[in-house]
Amino acid sequence: MIPALLLIGIGWQRRLPVPIPLFLLWPVAFLAVLATGAVQLTRRLNRPAAETPLLPAPLEALFQLSGLRLDVRTHDGTGVLVWFL
Amino acid sequence: MPAEDLYILETETSSKEPPMSAERRQVLEMLAQGKITPEDADRLLDKLDAGAPPAPDAAATGLKMIREVTGSGDRAPANPKFLRVQVDSSDGDKVNIRVPLALVRTGVKLSAMMPKDASETLSEKGIDLSNLSSLKGEELIEALRDLTVDVNSSDGDKVRIFCE
Numbered sequence: 001m002i003p004a005l006l007l008i009g010i011g012w013q014r015r016l017p018v019p020i021p022l023f024l025l026w027p028v029a030f031l032a033v034l035a036t037g038a039v040q041l042t043r044r045l046n047r048p049a050a051e052t053p054l055l056p057a058p059l060e061a062l063f064q065l066s067g068l069r070l071d072v073r074t075h076d077g078t079g080v081l082v083w084f085l
Numbered sequence: 086m087p088a089e090d091l092y093i094l095e096t097e098t099s100s101k102e103p104p105m106s107a108e109r110r111q112v113l114e115m116l117a118q119g120k121i122t123p124e125d126a127d128r129l130l131d132k133l134d135a136g137a138p139p140a141p142d143a144a145a146t147g148l149k150m151i152r153e154v155t156g157s158g159d160r161a162p163a164n165p166k167f168l169r170v171q172v173d174s175s176d177g178d179k180v181n182i183r184v185p186l187a188l189v190r191t192g193v194k195l196s197a198m199m200p201k202d203a204s205e206t207l208s209e210k211g212i213d214l215s216n217l218s219s220l221k222g223e224e225l226i227e228a229l230r231d232l233t234v235d236v237n238s239s240d241g242d243k244v245r246i247f248c249e
Contacts, residue, residue: 057194071182
């Protein structure tokens with residue numbers, strides 16, 4: 001699932017994780033997928049033998065980021081939180 | 086008690102006694118299919134004989150009891166979604182990482198895009214990632230499903246890797 005929000009918290013006690021609205025980038029991602037799909041489809045039509053995936057791996061990875069969480073807390077109270085929601 | 090004996094015993098007694106309960110039938114079926122050991126079945130049947138009150142959903146009760154006896158409730162779920170990595174160091178640092186398995190699957194494809202230098206360096210160290218890209222996604226998930234790594238070092242560090 002494509003992530004809608006990215007929470008980033010860095011520093012002491014990570015008191016205020018900053019939400020970054022990734023859903024605002026959804027139209028851009030949609031256009032990127034359309035453009036990439038069109039290019040790959042053209043490649044397939046021109047070279048039928050070539051096995052090119054419709055969605056390249058990096059773009060596919062972008063869609064699978066939802067749920068990824070990295071939570072680090074050090075003993076002195078600082079830490080890092082990166083959470084794709 | 087051997088599985089065959091249990092089954093025979095059950096079919097013999099069932100002709101004299103009231104019809105076999107759903108839980109009892111389920112236990113015997115699982116025993117016949119080899120999903121539980123005869124010892125587990127023995128214990129389950131003993132529990133049933135001890136007179137557990139009949140539940141409205143007999144199948145659910147039977148399954149719950151089977152999980153209790155076999156301990157299968159602690160196993161990884163049938164369809165794990167995340168790979169969890171937990172590190173508790175002795176000096177108080179904690180790392181908690183949750184990676185979607187779908188991302189792991191895609192990451193395997195990305196390994197094919199690794200720079201040539203990096204691949205060569207890895208192969209010099211004896212690590213060959215070339216076969217990873219030929220691995221099908223479902224095979225990887227299947228392999229990861231039962232993965233559990235528990236490391237407890239002598240100085241108190243704990244590392245736990247599992248799927249959930």
